[in-house]
Amino acid sequence: MVQLNNGITLFFSLLVEAMPFLLLGVIFSSVLLLFVDEQKLLALMPRNVLLAALAGGLIGFLFPVCECGNIPVARRLLMKGAPTAVAIGFLLAAPTVNPIVFWATWIAFRDQPEIVFLRVGFTLVVAMAVALIFSAQADMRPFLQDNLARMMGDPAAPPAATGLQGGSPSPAEDEAISPLLRSGTFLMQSPGQVLQLDAPPAQVLAQVTGAPPPLRLRFRMMVDNMVLETRELGAVLILGSAIAAFVQVAIPREVILSLGQGPVTSILAMMALAWVVSICSTVDAFFALSFASVFTSGSLLAFLVFGPMIDLKNISLLLTVFKGRAIIYLFLLAAQLTFLLTLVMNLYVG
Amino acid sequence: MTSSIRSRRRPLPSPRRVSLPWQAIIDGLMLLLWAAMLLRFTVTGQIYLLLHPDYMWLSHMAMVLTFGMGMGRMWQVWQVVRLQQRQGGPRSQEHIALLPRRVSTGLLLAVAVFGLIYTPRPFTSETALQRGITEVLSQTRSRPQRFVLSGASEDRTIVDWIRTLNVYPEPEAYAGQAVNVSGFVTHMPGWPDNLFMITRFVLTCCAADAYPVGLPVELPPGTPRPAPDTWLEVTGRMTTQTLDNKRQLVIGEAALTEIPQPRTPYEY
Numbered sequence: 265m266v267q268l269n270n271g272i273t274l275f276f277s278l279l280v281e282a283m284p285f286l287l288l289g290v291i292f293s294s295v296l297l298l299f300v301d302e303q304k305l306l307a308l309m310p311r312n313v314l315l316a317a318l319a320g321g322l323i324g325f326l327f328p329v330c331e332c333g334n335i336p337v338a339r340r341l342l343m344k345g346a347p348t349a350v351a352i353g354f355l356l357a358a359p360t361v362n363p364i365v366f367w368a369t370w371i372a373f374r375d376q377p378e379i380v381f382l383r384v385g386f387t388l389v390v391a392m393a394v395a396l397i398f399s400a401q402a403d404m405r406p407f408l409q410d411n412l413a414r415m416m417g418d419p420a421a422p423p424a425a426t427g428l429q430g431g432s433p434s435p436a437e438d439e440a441i442s443p444l445l446r447s448g449t450f451l452m453q454s455p456g457q458v459l460q461l462d463a464p465p466a467q468v469l470a471q472v473t474g475a476p477p478p479l480r481l482r483f484r485m486m487v488d489n490m491v492l493e494t495r496e497l498g499a500v501l502i503l504g505s506a507i508a509a510f511v512q513v514a515i516p517r518e519v520i521l522s523l524g525q526g527p528v529t530s531i532l533a534m535m536a537l538a539w540v541v542s543i544c545s546t547v548d549a550f551f552a553l554s555f556a557s558v559f560t561s562g563s564l565l566a567f568l569v570f571g572p573m574i575d576l577k578n579i580s581l582l583l584t585v586f587k588g589r590a591i592i593y594l595f596l597l598a599a600q601l602t603f604l605l606t607l608v609m610n611l612y613v614g
Numbered sequence: 615m616t617s618s619i620r621s622r623r624r625p626l627p628s629p630r631r632v633s634l635p636w637q638a639i640i641d642g643l644m645l646l647l648w649a650a651m652l653l654r655f656t657v658t659g660q661i662y663l664l665l666h667p668d669y670m671w672l673s674h675m676a677m678v679l680t681f682g683m684g685m686g687r688m689w690q691v692w693q694v695v696r697l698q699q700r701q702g703g704p705r706s707q708e709h710i711a712l713l714p715r716r717v718s719t720g721l722l723l724a725v726a727v728f729g730l731i732y733t734p735r736p737f738t739s740e741t742a743l744q745r746g747i748t749e750v751l752s753q754t755r756s757r758p759q760r761f762v763l764s765g766a767s768e769d770r771t772i773v774d775w776i777r778t779l780n781v782y783p784e785p786e787a788y789a790g791q792a793v794n795v796s797g798f799v800t801h802m803p804g805w806p807d808n809l810f811m812i813t814r815f816v817l818t819c820c821a822a823d824a825y826p827v828g829l830p831v832e833l834p835p836g837t838p839r840p841a842p843d844t845w846l847e848v849t850g851r852m853t854t855q856t857l858d859n860k861r862q863l864v865i866g867e868a869a870l871t872e873i874p875q876p877r878t879p880y881e882y
Contacts, residue, residue: 266738266740266741269735270735270737270741272732272734273663273664273734273735273736273737273821274821276655276664276729276732276734277663277664277665277734277820277821278820279725280652280655280661280664280665280673280676280820281664281665281669281672281673281820283648283673283676284672284673284675284676284679285672287675287676287679287680291679484690487683487686487687487690490683491641491645491683491687494645494680494683495641495644495715495718495719495722496718498718498721498722499717499718499719499721499722500718502721502722502725503721
């Protein structure tokens with residue numbers, strides 16, 4: 265009974281803490297959707313894959329949201345046709361590489377500035393590496409949830425991919441997935457172009473280029489979109505928080521803590537803890553600080569770098585974008601890279 | 615521009631007498647309930663059981679945002695009803711990837727209603743034992759660069775004592791100092807009957823990272839040991855004892871006063 269009460273209290277604690285960031289993310293995402301011309305933003309993205317990945321990571325400075333908030337934005341970027349490198353770079357780096365998180369980490373680790381800067385550095389390295397690996401896949405859609413992939417429309421050769429591969433997908437591939445073969449209500453536009461009427465309003469809006477609707481309508485659509493995303497992502501956040509709360513109650517913390525003081529085990533333990541606790545990147549620095557006296561610097565960094573990328577709570581959010589297989593790849597790549605980097609830090613620096 | 619309707623997933627809704635945008639109404643209700651839940655946590659002070667006070671403005675902001683969105687939704691509903699149009703919210707089932715719309719709406723509604731009924735409880739001695747009460751002399755978690763101690767030793771809270779000990783861990787240095795702390799009772803396994811731990815949870819950000827700290831208390835002969843989870847104010851003098859094969863600071867000559875559970879049971 266006590267355990268149940270603790271679990272429920274933890275559950276509400278996580279929810280109340282994460283909900284504001286989720287709402288901020290949803291608001292940023294909706295504003296971005298209707299008031300920022302992403303085509304222009306994306307057109308500014310460098311063509312080189314490496315630079316595109318870096319740029320994707322740095323977009324976080326425009327959208328200071330944590331990992332519960334950046335997934336709607338990443339989803340939006342993908343829908344608007346962002347190159348894979350930009351989207352993955354943003355997804356992995358944005359929760360950490362943004363002013364609010366930098367500030368929070370600085371407050372927490374003022375006396376260990378190397379942690380603050382290495383956190384940003386390692387995150388960018390891992391995000392760029394994973395983004396490069398995913399860019400090798402010309403068409404992302406097999407990795408994405410079906411309805412998102414459908415919304416992405418034709419995979420015109422992603423500008424970033426051409427830099428690396430120098431070739432565009434054959435026209436036959438494009439033809440094979442003509443929008444006319446999909447179900448739904450369509451309006452014929454200029455030859456070869458259709459407008460899907462029963463897509464979400466914002467999506468329809470995005471397809472109608474050249475005629476921005478009046479401000480009042482855009483505002484209404486923004487509210488619609490905010491409510492819609494709050495409903496979807498909020499429900500998923502509830503499930504994730506429930507799982508995180510009950511796992512935390514069920515596994516004694518000492519089991520995780522006793523795993524390690526050593527250079528290897530401490531990193532593994534902190535990564536496991538980051539995964540279980542699912543704490544928001546904006547406040548996780550303070551949480552990590554509470555382990556500062558017990559754990560190696562490398563393992564604290566592992567917590568701070570890996571936690572915001574993938575944890576128990578946001579796996580359910582990631583499932584709104586990616587299929588399970590892609591999430592497993594993301595998870596494994598991010599975990600291995602974080603582990604290697606922080607192990608080097610433990611063995612040679614710390 | 616030519617327009618041709620190729621296919622239709624389902625027939626258009628047949629005109630009905632009453633055409634209320636139920637979807638939008640439920641959305642608005644859900645958001646307003648969330649705002650109400652957050653308002654309730656704030657007004658009843660239960661938010662102190664969930665969050666560190668530094669982050670409470672975030673939940674206040676969430677309350678304002680959900681309220682605003684809910685009201686915006688309801689205003690749209692009012693517009694629609696007034697104009698007798700049938701265009702509530704975006705009807706976009708396809709948008710939803712993981713959960714059907716009804717499931718997600720239901721979950722959010724259920725949690726909001728549950729949050730309006732449920733009273734969060736502060737953590738108890740059982741959790742303190744499970745999480746491992748921070749040993750006075752070993753692992754202290756938070757290491758503030760500076761913390762101000764008021765001159766008198768009896769003004770220190772349990773956390774102040776732990777932090778002081780972390781800076782200068784020699785127990786003998788504190789022997790004889792007056793102590794006045796409050797917390798709840800935890801019975802440590804293996805301790806004799808005249809000893810218990812006076813305990814507090816410390817939050818760094820939210821209940822998810824609450825960790826317990828405590829000081830051992832030695833009861834005068836003949837005093838019965840208080841039940842676990844009783845909230846007490848303990849006054850006494852610091853002595854040293856060997857507990858668990860380690861020399862430790864112990865509150866001796868303890869006088870116990872039972873107190874009600876404080877409004878903010880955690881320390882920060």
